[in-house]
Amino acid sequence: MLTEFTGNLAHHLEFGHSLTIVAKTIDGASRFHINLCTSKTATNPDCDVGLRFSCYFREDNIVRNSRINGAWGEEETNIHLDEHTARNPIVSGDFFMIYIFATEDKFHISINSKPFCTYPYRIPLELIRTLEIRDHIQTIKQIDHRAAFPIPWPAIHASDFGKSFSNDIPILFSPGHVTVITARCFDNKKGQFIIKFTESDTKREELHFSVRFDQKVVVRNSMNKSFEFGIEERHGGFPFTFNQQFTLAIAFTEHEFMFAIDGRPFCTFAYKSQNSLQNLVGFKITCINGLRMHVTQVDHVQMGDVSCRGFESYSAYGYEIA
Known part of the structure; x- marks a missing residue:
C-alpha cells in the first residue's frame, strides 16, 4: 500500500534548522522523491x-536538483560525495532516516546517521515552507523540524520506531496556531490511536487525545506535574469512521485546545497547567491493538487571531491550505 505526505512547515527554513525524515519504501520500490518547496x-x-532529493533504486543513484521559475537546473549525483560514500545507501523495502541540516550556504544531508552529501542553496532558504514526499513510499513515521541554533529546540532524541508518527516543530506554540492532520486508520477496526502533545524536556503529556474505535469514544486528558492523569473528558460523540480519511484541526487559543473534524467543531479541552504552550514541541501518534495509520498531511497555520474563529474550515473536505 502506497502513501505520501505533504504539509506546510510551522516556520520557514532558516540557518540552524534541521529536518529528520524516517520512512520505509515498498518492497521492490524503484524510486521516491522528497521536495522542499516554496x-x-x-x-x-x-x-x-529548493531541493528535490530523488532516490532511484534501479539506477542505484540519488539525484539532487532544484526548480526555479518553472525550469529544472543541473542535476547533482556523485559530486559533493566523499570517495568512501555509496552512491545510494538506502535499501529498497527497508526503513531509512534522512537528516537535512541548513547551514549558511548549503544543506548537509546524512542518511541513516552517516554523512552523505552537501547541496548548495539555489534559492533563498527562507522561501522554503513546504515538505512533500512522493512515489514508492509505504510508511512515514517521522517528520521532525527542529532548530539547532542558537539553542537546540526541541531536544534531539533518537528516532523511535515504536511511534506511528512524530512531528516536532522548531518554534513555540502560541495562541492562534492551528495544527491540521489528515490521516487514515486501517487493519484492526477495534484498535485505538493516541495523539500526544508533550513537553520538550520532561515528555509530560499536556494533551492526550485518545480515539478508541473499540469503545466508540474519544478521550481527552492531561498529565499533572507528577505525571498523573486527571479526570477524563469523553463527551461529544464519536466522529471517526474506520478506514476512512479524516482531517483533524487542533486550534490553540489562550485558554484551551479546540478540535474540529472534517469541517465540524467537535469539542474543547481546557489547558490544565500554567503557561501550557511554552514547552510544547509538536505531537506524537501511537497506535494500539493492531491499528495502523497513514498520516498524509500535516499543516501548521498561524491565524493571527488568538480566538481561532473559523478554524474548523481548515479541516473541511476539499479545503486546500495553500
Missing part, C-alpha cells in the same frame, strides 16, 4: 523547489 505543488504546480 508552496504545495497541488495548488501551485510550478512553484520553486
Whole structure:
C-alpha cells in the first residue's frame, strides 16, 4: 500500500534548522522523491523547489536538483560525495532516516546517521515552507523540524520506531496556531490511536487525545506535574469512521485546545497547567491493538487571531491550505 505526505512547515527554513525524515519504501520500490518547496505543488504546480532529493533504486543513484521559475537546473549525483560514500545507501523495502541540516550556504544531508552529501542553496532558504514526499513510499513515521541554533529546540532524541508518527516543530506554540492532520486508520477496526502533545524536556503529556474505535469514544486528558492523569473528558460523540480519511484541526487559543473534524467543531479541552504552550514541541501518534495509520498531511497555520474563529474550515473536505 502506497502513501505520501505533504504539509506546510510551522516556520520557514532558516540557518540552524534541521529536518529528520524516517520512512520505509515498498518492497521492490524503484524510486521516491522528497521536495522542499516554496508552496504545495497541488495548488501551485510550478512553484520553486529548493531541493528535490530523488532516490532511484534501479539506477542505484540519488539525484539532487532544484526548480526555479518553472525550469529544472543541473542535476547533482556523485559530486559533493566523499570517495568512501555509496552512491545510494538506502535499501529498497527497508526503513531509512534522512537528516537535512541548513547551514549558511548549503544543506548537509546524512542518511541513516552517516554523512552523505552537501547541496548548495539555489534559492533563498527562507522561501522554503513546504515538505512533500512522493512515489514508492509505504510508511512515514517521522517528520521532525527542529532548530539547532542558537539553542537546540526541541531536544534531539533518537528516532523511535515504536511511534506511528512524530512531528516536532522548531518554534513555540502560541495562541492562534492551528495544527491540521489528515490521516487514515486501517487493519484492526477495534484498535485505538493516541495523539500526544508533550513537553520538550520532561515528555509530560499536556494533551492526550485518545480515539478508541473499540469503545466508540474519544478521550481527552492531561498529565499533572507528577505525571498523573486527571479526570477524563469523553463527551461529544464519536466522529471517526474506520478506514476512512479524516482531517483533524487542533486550534490553540489562550485558554484551551479546540478540535474540529472534517469541517465540524467537535469539542474543547481546557489547558490544565500554567503557561501550557511554552514547552510544547509538536505531537506524537501511537497506535494500539493492531491499528495502523497513514498520516498524509500535516499543516501548521498561524491565524493571527488568538480566538481561532473559523478554524474548523481548515479541516473541511476539499479545503486546500495553500
